[in-house]
Amino acid sequence: MAQLNLIGRTPEEIGSLVAPLVDRPFRARQVAHWITLRRACTFAEMSDLPKELRRVLDQHFSLAEPEVAARTASRDGSHKYLFRLDDGASVEAVAMPEDGKLTLCLSSQTGCAVGCTFCVTGALGAGRNLAAAEIVGQYRVMARERGPGAERINLVFMGMGEPLLNRVELGRALDVLTQCISPRRITVSTAGILPGIRWLGARPRRPKLAVSLNAPDQVRREHIMPITKRYPLVELMAELRRFPLERGRRITFEYVLIRDFNDSVEDARAVAHLLRGIPSKVNAIPLNEDPVWLPGLSEPESATVEAFGRALRDAGLTVTVRRSKGRDVAAACGQLKGQHQLAERKTADH
Numbered sequence: 001m002a003q004l005n006l007i008g009r010t011p012e013e014i015g016s017l018v019a020p021l022v023d024r025p026f027r028a029r030q031v032a033h034w035i036t037l038r039r040a041c042t043f044a045e046m047s048d049l050p051k052e053l054r055r056v057l058d059q060h061f062s063l064a065e066p067e068v069a070a071r072t073a074s075r076d077g078s079h080k081y082l083f084r085l086d087d088g089a090s091v092e093a094v095a096m097p098e099d100g101k102l103t104l105c106l107s108s109q110t111g112c113a114v115g116c117t118f119c120v121t122g123a124l125g126a127g128r129n130l131a132a133a134e135i136v137g138q139y140r141v142m143a144r145e146r147g148p149g150a151e152r153i154n155l156v157f158m159g160m161g162e163p164l165l166n167r168v169e170l171g172r173a174l175d176v177l178t179q180c181i182s183p184r185r186i187t188v189s190t191a192g193i194l195p196g197i198r199w200l201g202a203r204p205r206r207p208k209l210a211v212s213l214n215a216p217d218q219v220r221r222e223h224i225m226p227i228t229k230r231y232p233l234v235e236l237m238a239e240l241r242r243f244p245l246e247r248g249r250r251i252t253f254e255y256v257l258i259r260d261f262n263d264s265v266e267d268a269r270a271v272a273h274l275l276r277g278i279p280s281k282v283n284a285i286p287l288n289e290d291p292v293w294l295p296g297l298s299e300p301e302s303a304t305v306e307a308f309g310r311a312l313r314d315a316g317l318t319v320t321v322r323r324s325k326g327r328d329v330a331a332a333c334g335q336l337k338g339q340h341q342l343a344e345r346k347t348a349d350h
């Protein structure tokens, strides 16, 4: 009999699944506490439970997490993970330490149908939705290996996939993750899926919202983000103006800078104009070049990047300009998986 996996379930769900096996109700709460807050990965380590109960739990349930297929360390301190899933699919995730905190970048799908032209995951093509257990599992493995307690962890859904196209499982994963991590320290990033933004806005414990903008006008945005045809820029901006923001919160706009395409000072001014009236900050990221998967696209010169950032600041916006972490270990979304796919193809060709 296949064991039921307890990872990716809320404490209430764990409690009701375990309840028929325990003699006293508080035992079910103990099990849920061990799994959700203490990130236990075996029943044997649940030291305040009777031995016999641990044995019975082990017979009925599993605590299955994605398997680490590859792990690479970058000179800048970040670690890139390639996780192998039960069906043989794989996803990436990245752990990035900074200022005593750890930011974990999680994937929500095994590929992406959105097809942004500057993204390796988009070039790899569509994939399936991850289950909540596979999403929560990425967090558990990296948090355990990289050390800090949940209070020093930030989560960003900026890995492989469009999280707002996987709302059911993302919602379940958020229900679990917000048990130990404040929604203020969780960011969901979207290419601009309007029904998804509405869904996120209606959630009671909302994580922060980031939007991948990348161009200040419909024509160029549509050119590099085909999803813009379905969800036009003007409708996206109207939706964002309606998004319920808690006090002090802002919407993050990500802007991948591509040489001679969207990187001029005029473009920066157009972005500032577009964002007027929205509490926002801009995260400008020079393209992480990949000649194999993203041929013909280059990152701008440093001086161009600086001028772009300066023009945004002069227009009154909060801006961070930074290169993506872990460039030497292919940390941009999809790159590690892309490299592994190429290696597998080469092996198959020989």
Ligand code: SF4
Pocket (backbone or CB within 6 Å): 112, 113, 114, 115, 116, 119, 120, 121, 122, 123, 159, 160, 161, 162, 190, 191, 212, 333
């Ligand atoms: S940038 Fe995000 S939404 Fe666009 S193709 Fe890549 S993973 Fe998908």
